[in-house]
Amino acid sequence: MSKKFFNVRVYGVLINTDNQVLISDEREYGIDFTKFPGGGLEYGEGLIEGLKREFIEECNTEVEVISHFYTTDFFVKSAFNDSQIISIYYLVRAVSDIRFTTKTALFDFDGEGDTLQSFRWVSLSELKEDEFxxxxxxxxxNLLLKTI
Structure with a gap:
């Protein structure tokens, strides 16, 4: 019997002055996926601390939290293991210069390797939930589209 556990994830919804939201295209474990920037909480850190660390690691950009946006309130099984995913989303704003390259094409990765990532700005007027x-x-x- 495999051990079941909880996997706490924290994500940032970053909207720029052009009303575009930042999304992340990634490849890991041979799987391509699109999500909001962020990732797993490390043992010993709080949610906001973890989110700020993720943005520095992934985007080389410092963010501040504007407000809590959503916490999962339904069961989500991980696509990668037997864990139950609990995801917390915050609206964030950049407090340092944007220091990452963005692409326009889906899964437009630079280089090769087991773990790849690229970022895209997507206009809120063109955002679709099935893009994720x-x-x-x-x-x-979907919630973002209803509230904006």
Missing amino acids: TFPADQYVA
Whole structure:
């Protein structure tokens, strides 16, 4: 019997002055997926601390939290293991210069390797929930469209 566990994830919804939201295209474990920027909480850190760390690691950009946006309130099984995903989403704003390259094409990765990532700005007027791979991100995209 495999051990079941909870996997706490924290994500940032970053909207720029052109009313575009930042999304992340990634490849990991041979799987391509699209999600909001962020990732797993490390043992010993708080949610906001983890989110800020993720943005520095992934985007080389410092963010501040504007407000809580959504926490998953339905069951989500991980696509990668037997864990139950609990995702917390925050609206964030950049407090340092944007220091990452963005692409326009889906999965337009630079280089090769087991773990790849690229970022895209997507206009809120063109955002679609099915653009995201995982159920929680799809739900958040839909919620974002309803509230903007």
